[in-house]
Amino acid sequence: MDKEFAKPEEYGLADLLCCAASREVQDNEIVFAGTGLPMVAIMLAQKTHAPNLKLIFEAGTLDGRPPEIPTSVGDARCEMGASRSSGLHDAFSIAQRGYVDLGFLGGAEVDQYGNVNTTCIGDYLNPELRLTGSGGNPDINSFARRTVFIMVHEKRRFTEQVSYITSPGWRVRKWPGGETVHRRELYGAAYRGGPSAVISTLGVFRFDDESGRIYLDTCHAGNSPEQVRDMCQFDLDITRVSGETLPPTREELHFIHEVLDPGQIFIPKVKPV
Amino acid sequence: MSSGKRITLQQAAEIVKNGSSLTFSGFTIWRRPFALVYELIRQRRKGLHLIEVNGGPQTEFLVGAGCVDIWESCWVGHELYGKYGANLSRKVGNKEILVEDYSHAEMMFRFSAAASGAPYAVTQTSLGTDIHNPAYDTLGNAGLRDGRRIPKHKYRFTEDPFFGAGAQVMVPAAKVDIAILCVQQVGEEGTVRVNGQFYSDPEVARAADVTIVMAEEIVPEEYLRRESDLNTITSFEVDHILEVPFGAHPTGMFGRYDVDGAFLKDFYARTRTQEGFDDFAKEWIYGLDHLGYLEKLGWPKMLNLKANTALKYSTGVKRGQ
Numbered sequence: 001m002d003k004e005f006a007k008p009e010e011y012g013l014a015d016l017l018c019c020a021a022s023r024e025v026q027d028n029e030i031v032f033a034g035t036g037l038p039m040v041a042i043m044l045a046q047k048t049h050a051p052n053l054k055l056i057f058e059a060g061t062l063d064g065r066p067p068e069i070p071t072s073v074g075d076a077r078c079e080m081g082a083s084r085s086s087g088l089h090d091a092f093s094i095a096q097r098g099y100v101d102l103g104f105l106g107g108a109e110v111d112q113y114g115n116v117n118t119t120c121i122g123d124y125l126n127p128e129l130r131l132t133g134s135g136g137n138p139d140i141n142s143f144a145r146r147t148v149f150i151m152v153h154e155k156r157r158f159t160e161q162v163s164y165i166t167s168p169g170w171r172v173r174k175w176p177g178g179e180t181v182h183r184r185e186l187y188g189a190a191y192r193g194g195p196s197a198v199i200s201t202l203g204v205f206r207f208d209d210e211s212g213r214i215y216l217d218t219c220h221a222g223n224s225p226e227q228v229r230d231m232c233q234f235d236l237d238i239t240r241v242s243g244e245t246l247p248p249t250r251e252e253l254h255f256i257h258e259v260l261d262p263g264q265i266f267i268p269k270v271k272p273v
Numbered sequence: 274m275s276s277g278k279r280i281t282l283q284q285a286a287e288i289v290k291n292g293s294s295l296t297f298s299g300f301t302i303w304r305r306p307f308a309l310v311y312e313l314i315r316q317r318r319k320g321l322h323l324i325e326v327n328g329g330p331q332t333e334f335l336v337g338a339g340c341v342d343i344w345e346s347c348w349v350g351h352e353l354y355g356k357y358g359a360n361l362s363r364k365v366g367n368k369e370i371l372v373e374d375y376s377h378a379e380m381m382f383r384f385s386a387a388a389s390g391a392p393y394a395v396t397q398t399s400l401g402t403d404i405h406n407p408a409y410d411t412l413g414n415a416g417l418r419d420g421r422r423i424p425k426h427k428y429r430f431t432e433d434p435f436f437g438a439g440a441q442v443m444v445p446a447a448k449v450d451i452a453i454l455c456v457q458q459v460g461e462e463g464t465v466r467v468n469g470q471f472y473s474d475p476e477v478a479r480a481a482d483v484t485i486v487m488a489e490e491i492v493p494e495e496y497l498r499r500e501s502d503l504n505t506i507t508s509f510e511v512d513h514i515l516e517v518p519f520g521a522h523p524t525g526m527f528g529r530y531d532v533d534g535a536f537l538k539d540f541y542a543r544t545r546t547q548e549g550f551d552d553f554a555k556e557w558i559y560g561l562d563h564l565g566y567l568e569k570l571g572w573p574k575m576l577n578l579k580a581n582t583a584l585k586y587s588t589g590v591k592r593g594q
Contacts (some may be wrong), residue, residue: 035352058377059300071534072352074300076527076586079469088300088326088384089473092378096398115402118376124409130362130372130396133326135348138399139378166404177431183401188439190397208341265353265592 005247008221012270016220017150018044018256019248020199023047025150029101030054032091035072039105040256040266043069047255054236056094057099058136059273060087074210092136095143103144105137107151109162112214112234114169114195114207116141116149117162124164137167142187146196153200158232170194170212182212193232202228204245213237219244276465278514282563285485285515289451294322294383294422294448296481297331298454299524300472302352304533306455306487308520308563314338315558322422324449326380326473330357330524330537336360336370338552338558343412345373345447348381353592354534355541358551373411373427374404379444381473387480389444393442393473395431405430405442422448452481453520456505456527459486460494463511466504469527469585478506483513489529491516499506519567519575530578531587 006015014037021041025031027050031044043066046053054063057073065081079085094100107116108131118137122128140146151157165173174181183189196210198205201220215237217229225238248256261267286309289295299305310331313321318479320342323332328349335341337360349358364370375383382394403409403501410427412418418425424445431441455475458466465486467474491514497504523540525532544550561569577589 024277054495059303059472071532071592072301074303074352076469076473076525076531076580076584079585081280087379088381088473089476092381092398096396104552119403124403124406127365128367130357132350132357133328133346133374134376134399134402134404136377138376138402138404142398146406163399168399168401173403173406174401175405176407178406181401186400186440187397189433189436190400190438190530197375263592 003249003251006250006253008156008247008271010270011245011253012268013220014267015248015253015256015270016245017199017201018267019136019252020204020245021150021253022048022149024197025050025053025102028052028101030056031102032056032058032095032100032144033104034136034140036266038106040069040260041105041150043260044252044255047259048252058088058091058140060091061085062090064217068202071265092139093141096190098143100140100144101146103140103147103241105140105147105149105167107137107149107167109159110149110151110198111159111162111169113171114214115162115165115172115196115210116167116169119164119166122226133247134166141167141195143190143192145193146226147194148196149198151200152200153202155231155233158200160234160236168194170207197221204233215240220245220246224231228229275384278512279461279491280513280515282312282407282515282517285309285487285513286316287319288483288513289313289318289321291318292320292322294450296326296452296477298452298456298472298474298477299329299521300470301327301329301348301350302354302537303525303527304455304472304521305329305524306328306453306520307331307522307524308517309453309487310334310483311558311563311566314554316520326384326477330359330540332384333358333360333540333544336364337544338554341370341372343371345375347375347377351537351541354532359545360540361443362546363545364555371411371415374409375444376404379404379442381476382446382562383444383447384473384476384480387448388476391442391446393445395443399443400440400442408541436439439586440594447475447480449481451483451485454478454484454486456486457489458492458497458525459488459511459514460492460497460508462494462581463508464494464497464504464513465506466497471505475506478510484511486511486517487515487517489518489520489526495549514571517563520563522578528580528582528585530575530580531590533574533578534590534592577579
């Protein structure tokens with residue numbers, strides 16, 4: 001299969017996000033993924049550079065090898081080829097016990113320390129919009145060594161402070177007082193790491209090891225670092241930009257569209273001009 | 274041997290009283306006890322307190338119909354077929370419903386504590402999030418924490434006294450009146466065999482005071498006891514059983530039928546307003562019984578959803594559209 005990079009007219013933004021996310025996975029890792037694009041991304045990694053990765057879905061399938069993309073983590077397709085079909089208690093215990101290397105999640109809002117909101121927009125007690133709620137987002141993010149978020153990039157979503165911290169970033173609140181502390185301080189013996197990347201529709205962001213602040217690593221083609229900075233409500237660090245996000249290869253596009261998601265459930269196919 | 278546990282759909286719904294606390298089998302859009310949820314709506318049940326490991330379409334139907342006063346859980350939506358719970362969101366905005374937020378693992382561990390007779394579970398998940406913001410204790414703010422069915426506190430913090438592992442969160446057991454399960458098989462005496470992922474079914478069945486199991490089929494008890502290692506829940510944890518084929522529709526049943534995504538999409542699109550919900554309920558719930566509902570769905574639809582027995586899911590469903 002052709003490992004050459006695809007030309008700009010051969011792929012769409014969803015393809016680029018999926019491939020960028022897939023490249024965050026290393027072989028032999030235990031990966032815990034949410035529904036949607038995260039699922040396609042890790043299954044792409046399984047088909048390409050990480051054939052030995054172990055998939056955990058929170059509904060209870062452990063080390064499954066689905067032949068086609070499941071509709072969500074509770075789907076019958078998740079169980080194909082699994083080491084064990086079980087339940088949520090097993091999946092979350094495994095995470096709390098420390099087995100999970102990488103979590104793949106989505107979010108509605110993110111702040112400069114990687115705190116993510118999926119609960120509500122506006123004041124929690126008088127919300128403008130109630131969203132889905134936490135689901136397993138905080139649980140996976142609490143215990144995985146690294147967490148990668150895939151998000152739509154809008155200025156209102158890359159915010160100074162999220163409306164509600166659903167999922168813990170690098171600087172979190174210490175209750176009952178609510179003072180802001182480093183995640184390491186709060187999690188103690190359960191500390192294993194935290195958000196390692198945000199892959200948005202404009203670029204790939206990473207976090208400074210010490211301060212926990214977000215910075216821009218690569219821009220997707222067509223965006224300048226300054227343009228990406230203008231799309232954040234906080235002052236984005238663009239001094240560490242390493243270049244452009246690598247485009248999908250033809251091999252990756254083949255797996256996405258011919259093998260994993262031929263029905264275009266999550267990733268629309270770019271029509272040839 | 275018959276156990277006398279067998280009841281009808283109408284009788285099952287009557288066990289749920291106004292104000293009862295309720296929980297369900299399944300996960301988001303799979304194995305939800307819909308035939309009984311519809312019957313609760315037809316019987317116009319009020320003031321329910323749902324305590325769920327996670328919500329799904331069954332939450333949205335009960336909330337839309339005005340049956341629910343309190344929802345305690347972590348997530349609601351229809352997965353690919355509706356991105357959030359529009360009915361719950363509308364009623365939260367109008368302050369018609371109280372919502373108590375926990376994380377998914379916290380809810381699971383709360384049910385696990387109740388299932389093992391413990392008053393609380395201890396965990397480190399979600400430390401540092403607003404789930405633990407004391408100002409956001411909804412049931413406490415409403416003055417409902419009586420220490421009987423509703424715990425005195427939403428959570429408590431502690432330090433590990435045994436190994437010095439630091440901050441811990443104690444979350445109260447999820448004590449619930451009634452669990453309603455929807456599974457593939459139940460024996461005449463109540464033994465349950467779930468095929469595929471069992472989600473949180475064993476814990477919720479054990480946590481509840483009364484457990485009702487609605488199955489695709491009631492099978493001879495001795496058939497299930499021939500291979501007891503394949504069974505999921507013991508006979509004596511189950512109080513009532515009923516046979517309701519296609520009882521989980523529009524949600525899916527592993528190995529039997531797939532999720533009816535088109536139906537859920539239609540529900541999500543049409544029930545963003547209360548008028549839309551009332552209209553949907555008039556069409557699909559009121560004035561029908563379970564057989565009338567299946568007849569309205571029709572054979573072509575049901576056969577299309579039917580799972581391939583080797584693959585366990587339907588090959589006829591076009592999921593992306």
